[in-house]
Each structure stands twice: as structure tokens, then as C-alpha cells.
Amino acid sequence: MNSKQHTLVILAPAFPADETDSAWVPSKQLFVQVLKKQFPSLHIEVLTFNYPYHTHTYYWQGATVTSFNGMHARKLQRAGVWMRVWQKLRALRKRSNIIGLFSFWCGECALVGSYFGKLHHIPHYCWVSGQDAKRENRLVKLIRPGEAELVTISRFLTDRFYASHAIRPQHLIPIGIDATQFAPSNGIRDIDILGAGSLIPLKQYAVFISAVKQLQQQFPGIKAVLCGGGAEQERLQAQIDALQLQNNITITGMLHHHEVLQYMQRSKVFLHPSAYEGFGAVCLEAMYAGCQVISFTDPMYLQLSNWHIVQNESMMVEKAAALLHDTHTVYQPFLLYSMSDSVKAVMRLFQYAEPA
Numbered sequence: 001m002n003s004k005q006h007t008l009v010i011l012a013p014a015f016p017a018d019e020t021d022s023a024w025v026p027s028k029q030l031f032v033q034v035l036k037k038q039f040p041s042l043h044i045e046v047l048t049f050n051y052p053y054h055t056h057t058y059y060w061q062g063a064t065v066t067s068f069n070g071m072h073a074r075k076l077q078r079a080g081v082w083m084r085v086w087q088k089l090r091a092l093r094k095r096s097n098i099i100g101l102f103s104f105w106c107g108e109c110a111l112v113g114s115y116f117g118k119l120h121h122i123p124h125y126c127w128v129s130g131q132d133a134k135r136e137n138r139l140v141k142l143i144r145p146g147e148a149e150l151v152t153i154s155r156f157l158t159d160r161f162y163a164s165h166a167i168r169p170q171h172l173i174p175i176g177i178d179a180t181q182f183a184p185s186n187g188i189r190d191i192d193i194l195g196a197g198s199l200i201p202l203k204q205y206a207v208f209i210s211a212v213k214q215l216q217q218q219f220p221g222i223k224a225v226l227c228g229g230g231a232e233q234e235r236l237q238a239q240i241d242a243l244q245l246q247n248n249i250t251i252t253g254m255l256h257h258h259e260v261l262q263y264m265q266r267s268k269v270f271l272h273p274s275a276y277e278g279f280g281a282v283c284l285e286a287m288y289a290g291c292q293v294i295s296f297t298d299p300m301y302l303q304l305s306n307w308h309i310v311q312n313e314s315m316m317v318e319k320a321a322a323l324l325h326d327t328h329t330v331y332q333p334f335l336l337y338s339m340s341d342s343v344k345a346v347m348r349l350f351q352y353a354e355p356a
Helices: 026-038 076-093 106-121 140-145 153-165 205-216 232-242 257-265 281-289 313-325 339-349
Strands: 005-014 042-052 057-060 063-067 096-104 126-127 151-154 192-196 224-227 249-253 267-272 290-293 305-311
Touching: 005 026, 005 076, 005 106, 026 042, 026 290, 026 339, 042 106, 057 232, 057 305, 076 106, 096 106, 106 126, 106 140, 106 281, 126 339, 151 153, 192 205, 192 257, 192 281, 205 313, 224 257, 232 249, 257 267, 257 281, 267 281, 267 313, 290 313, 305 313
Parallel strands: 005 042, 005 096, 042 063, 096 126, 126 151, 192 224, 192 267, 224 249, 267 290, 290 305
Antiparallel strands: 057 063
């Protein structure tokens, strides 16, 4: 009889340094939290390749996390990081019953996880989550994943991965949210337009600011908030100053996740101008907070009354104006996908159930 502890190993490029670090990809954090909650007997090992900036093992929300501090490793040093992860996997295999390996993104984590899994006959799945579906991801040729090994978070990514790599992922498991993270709301919506995310070029928040400037012509007192920080914060603030929108737009800087959710509950319209998005958990969160969502990206090809897909900036402005003008616009919570369901779907792939 095998008395070794059942263990799921998650391979991630980065992971929170401690339980107060809520900024790093909240959806992946939430997955681990809900996984531990729903499967308390399962031991979770997270091997994080690049961040935090240390090589220690620590505990996070009931999971054991080992960091390999590879953020600044280059060329041959990267191979050294992979070898250290491989050695850790060998050690875990000796003392644990590894039920599976689950890689976040189809990158170097999947490269190590896939080959280790094949060598030791351990199931491996890779959660394709964003830019890893693009043609520019050269690691896919080294990983050589099978269709059955790939899981995407959206229909868009399934199609994009196939178009880029001629491999159609077999599984689709959307990311979800946890409704219990939302505090009770007083129903007051004093923010007209909200945006939230990393202030980087891909997210196109210059479009957000330009859209608010155009909306100001119809709504002179419009109030907009942009939650987030990043490399473009100074440039975006300069754009706000140049357009004389200091009284209309506030950039909050980095916030804790629960603070972003509170801003969502105070907002009417959530603008998401990102040029490329695997899914965008913020859109799910904004809908559950009661916002009307407008985005350029269409992850699931669904027609929803509170998530509006537009093709360009002018259409984004037009739709936002129509929603703000319409006194019958409904701002009610809507749950599209729950992380609880996402976790259960992932664990079905590994054919794991909690002991009776």
C-alpha cells in the first residue's frame, strides 16, 4: 500500500512572496487558494522559477512554495534554474505520491514539467493563459506538447494556439472568481468609468484616457479611476495633465486586490482597452461587482448583456456614452464563471477526488 502523501505540483514563473502580496496575477493565486480549500487532504507544492528573489521554501495559504530566484538568470544560467527545479521534482517524487504536474503558461515551466512527467509517467497539463499562445513563443517547439496536454482559459486562446502552432488544445477550463472576496456593497456608484490592470503598453491605457476625454464633452463632470501601477504610469499621468483631465481621472497606483474590488463596486462602466488578452479576470470581477464591461477582446465568443465587445476606440466611447445616458442601465452582479468550478475541472483531469 502506498502511504506517501498525495501531492499536486504546480510549476509557475512567479508566485507571491507572502500572503500580503496580492498584486501578482490574482487569478492564479485564487486558483491555489480554492484548490486547498476544496481539496484539504491534497498536498500542494508550488515551484516558482523566477520570483520571489530568494531560494527558500515557505508556506502560503496552506501550500508549500519553493522559489528558485531565476528572474535575472540568462542563457546557461536559465538551464541551471531548470536543473534545480528538476532536482526538486526528483526529491518530491521520492517522498510523495505525485498525482500530477500543472504548469501555469506554456513556457519554461511546461518545458520542465512536460519532460519530467513523460520520463516518470506522471500526468502533466499546461494552462495556456495569454501570450504563450502566440506564434512568438518558441518554447512550444521544444516542449512539443500533445493536444491532450494543453488546457486553455478561453476559446480565443484555443483558436490562437492552433493558428500559431498547429496544435489544437483539447481542454478548455476558464478562469473564475470567488464571490466571497466581495464585501457587501451599499449600492452607491459614484465612479463613472473604471480601469484596472498593469500600466504597460499592451494594456493600452492611453486609449482609456483618450476615451474619457471624449466622454467629457458629453459629461463635463465625469469621474474616472485607473487602478494600477507600472512602467507607463508617469507617461499616462503626463497625458492626463496635457489633456487637462486632472479633475476627471485619478491613477491610484498599486493597490491590494480587495481594494480594486471595492472600486469596482462603486463603478458604472469598466473599460478594458487591452490589445490582447487570454481572458481578463478583471472583466469577470467587474461584472460580478455590477459593472457594465466594454472591451476589445472577446475571450469566449458569448453575447452578454453586460459585457460589450467593440472594435475600436470610437465604438468604445459610443457604447460607454449610451450606457451612461440610459437611465435604465442595470448595474447588478453577474457571475459568469466561478473558480470553484475551475478547480474541480482541473482536478478531474488528474482523476483525483478527496478520500472518503
